[in-house]
Amino acid sequence: MKLGYIAVAAALTAIVAPGAVVARDSRTPIRVVTDVPPINGSNHNLSDPHANQAGTAEKRFLPDAYIDRMGGDEAMFPGKNRPAPRAISNHVFAQDQDPVLNPLDNNNFLWQFGQFLDHDFGITVDNDTLPLQPLNLVIPPNDPYFDPVIRPFMTITRQQYDPRSGILPAPNPRMSMNTQTGWIDASQVYGYGQTLPGPGPAGPTPGVLREFSGGRMLVDPDTNLLPRIQSVLPSPQFPSTLFVCGDFFPRCNETPGLTMIHTLFVREHNRKVAEYAAENPSLTDEQLFQLGRRWVASLMQSIVVNEFLPTLTGEKVAKYKGHKPSVNGRLGLEFEQSLYRVGHTLLPRELQRFGSPGGHSPLPALDLGESLFQSPNLFQTSSDLDALVRGFIRQPHEKVDCVVSDGVRNTLVVDQPGTAGTLFDLPAINIVRGRELGLPSYNLARVGFGLPPVNRFADAFDTKAAARLRSVYSNPNQVDLFAGGICETAAHPRSGHTGPLITAVIQRQIRDVRDADRFWYQNILTKEEIREVESYKLSDLILNNTGLNPDEINSDAFKVKH
Numbered sequence: 001m002k003l004g005y006i007a008v009a010a011a012l013t014a015i016v017a018p019g020a021v022v023a024r025d026s027r028t029p030i031r032v033v034t035d036v037p038p039i040n041g042s043n044h045n046l047s048d049p050h051a052n053q054a055g056t057a058e059k060r061f062l063p064d065a066y067i068d069r070m071g072g073d074e075a076m077f078p079g080k081n082r083p084a085p086r087a088i089s090n091h092v093f094a095q096d097q098d099p100v101l102n103p104l105d106n107n108n109f110l111w112q113f114g115q116f117l118d119h120d121f122g123i124t125v126d127n128d129t130l131p132l133q134p135l136n137l138v139i140p141p142n143d144p145y146f147d148p149v150i151r152p153f154m155t156i157t158r159q160q161y162d163p164r165s166g167i168l169p170a171p172n173p174r175m176s177m178n179t180q181t182g183w184i185d186a187s188q189v190y191g192y193g194q195t196l197p198g199p200g201p202a203g204p205t206p207g208v209l210r211e212f213s214g215g216r217m218l219v220d221p222d223t224n225l226l227p228r229i230q231s232v233l234p235s236p237q238f239p240s241t242l243f244v245c246g247d248f249f250p251r252c253n254e255t256p257g258l259t260m261i262h263t264l265f266v267r268e269h270n271r272k273v274a275e276y277a278a279e280n281p282s283l284t285d286e287q288l289f290q291l292g293r294r295w296v297a298s299l300m301q302s303i304v305v306n307e308f309l310p311t312l313t314g315e316k317v318a319k320y321k322g323h324k325p326s327v328n329g330r331l332g333l334e335f336e337q338s339l340y341r342v343g344h345t346l347l348p349r350e351l352q353r354f355g356s357p358g359g360h361s362p363l364p365a366l367d368l369g370e371s372l373f374q375s376p377n378l379f380q381t382s383s384d385l386d387a388l389v390r391g392f393i394r395q396p397h398e399k400v401d402c403v404v405s406d407g408v409r410n411t412l413v414v415d416q417p418g419t420a421g422t423l424f425d426l427p428a429i430n431i432v433r434g435r436e437l438g439l440p441s442y443n444l445a446r447v448g449f450g451l452p453p454v455n456r457f458a459d460a461f462d463t464k465a466a467a468r469l470r471s472v473y474s475n476p477n478q479v480d481l482f483a484g485g486i487c488e489t490a491a492h493p494r495s496g497h498t499g500p501l502i503t504a505v506i507q508r509q510i511r512d513v514r515d516a517d518r519f520w521y522q523n524i525l526t527k528e529e530i531r532e533v534e535s536y537k538l539s540d541l542i543l544n545n546t547g548l549n550p551d552e553i554n555s556d557a558f559k560v561k562h
């Protein structure tokens with residue numbers, strides 16, 4: 001089976017060349033965009049023009065741990081002496097207690113923005129060229145959820161990789177390919193030049209998502225929700241009610257929260273272009289579109305470094321000192337394929353919704369597992385969206401710890417809607433991804449990122465986490481990267497959620513992506529424009545694009561509103 005989403009990487013068409021498309025308008029203080037970021041992510045760093053381009057390889061921060069330093073064969077994966085992924089999941093990640101909420105009063109918007117950011121960064125799809133190289137995750141005999149007699153394995157497929165990697169002469173470790181652009185460029189909103197939704201008479205992004213009037217993005221004219229395939233590009237391959245956005249199709253339908261946040265950002269684009277058009281009616285549709293795109297990409301970047309990262313990790317991002325062409329801005333496998341999946345531990349079992357302000361009119365909560373890929377049915381009107389936004393603001397997220405919600409640990413749906421889905425275990429998949437990509441063990445990664453190795457479980461983990469890890473791993477050197485990372489005690493317990501290793505890796509990755517990108521907002525905007533972007537917070541974006549009242553949200557959108 002194909003995990004997640006059908007591969008449309010091959011459909012990268014209509015690459016927009018960099019260069020001037022609009023001229024500066026001398027009558028307006030609005031600076032029109034003169035150097036448009038290529039839609040496919042190329043040329044963000046002129047000394048490394050293909051870095052983070054859609055369809056190119058990611059990077060490694062640390063040496064690979066494949067036994068043969070190539071990893072083409074499963075027998076060469078690291079961790080031969082480690083327990084099976086589903087067994088680790090049952091012992092370490094299981095939800096056998098009431099959910100433990102985060103101690104800092106942060107809400108579900110934190111992980112929802114985090115997943116939205118991840119979908120800006122990328123997707124690594126399963127390899128669909130023969131031979132498929134399946135990975136069979138053994139279901140243990142005493143599994144509490146799956147019957148190993150009926151289903152002996154949970155089968156996934158190895159990731160798409162650069163065919164020049166994983167072959168002799170070694171060392172030449174296999175490198176995963178990112179289908180999308182790896183920059184923070186709002187590619188999940190505008191696309192990366194791919195054809196939507198799949199083979200057929202479809203047009204490439206971003207054109208297919210545009211109204212071609214007033215610089216606007218397409219929305220449903222009646223509900224102001226995202227457009228559905230039936231109104232954009234009817235395709236016999238997919239249910240006609242699926243929402244369409246710039247992300248890898250049909251990923252913005254994966255969870256209700258994801259559909260919600262995509263809708264907010266498309267609405268923000270349309271709100272802002274209307275503002276630009278009112279300020280200067282002579283701007284063309286193309287000028288307005290590119291201005292709106294620049295605004296939304298700048299907001300993404302600003303929210304990441306000024307709001308999201310400090311809240312998640314408890315650390316400010318290092319001061320910006322300008323574009324650095326020598327920095328390798330590609331996504332690191334240790335980040336994208338393992339430690340940034342930390343968001344999976346923040347997920348709740350249920351998503352709350354409220355029909356009116358002040359926590360009144362609660363609507364039935366959505367079971368996380370059952371709500372996967374149900375967005376097309378769940379969003380019929382704008383009020384459906386507002387109800388979910390209220391829930392995300394009011395509901396605290398779960399603590400960063402070893403525990404992962406059953407909604408994705410036992411009942412993960414990965415197939416596109418319309419096909420007979422089988423249920424999967426997401427944290428077990430995260431473990432096997434670490435191994436198939438030859439990522440270093442937890443302790444090797446700690447050392448690689450300048451942290452002391454953990455000699456006894458009690459050195460880095462609280463009593464409960466240490467007991468869980470000890471129940472499957474014989475010593476700290478055996479621990480897989482993802483498991484050790486999420487189980488660590490918070491590095492800054494009074495201000496952040498993640499442990500020292502995840503904090504170090506996330507901070508490093510965001511710095512690299514920022515410094516290597518010549519389209520970073522602090523590099524391309526004027527001082528006044530930077531001030532405007534930075535003073536416009538996620539809470540402003542939410543208020544301006546929903547029916548919520550100002551007293552329904554804190555200025556810090558990630559704080560629970562009581």
Ligand code: HEM
Nearest residue numbers: 003111114115118122123124255336340341343344429433
């Ligand atoms: C209900 C919410 C979520 C669901 C259902 C979900 C599901 C998935 C699935 C199915 C995969 C592919 C696994 C694989 O084949 O290796 C994945 C990958 C990933 N997830 Fe999540 N996820 C959720 C939330 C999050 C959050 C909150 C974050 C981070 C803050 C996150 C970060 C990632 C990352 C970094 C990847 C790897 C992406 C790639 O490059 O392919 N996810 N997730």
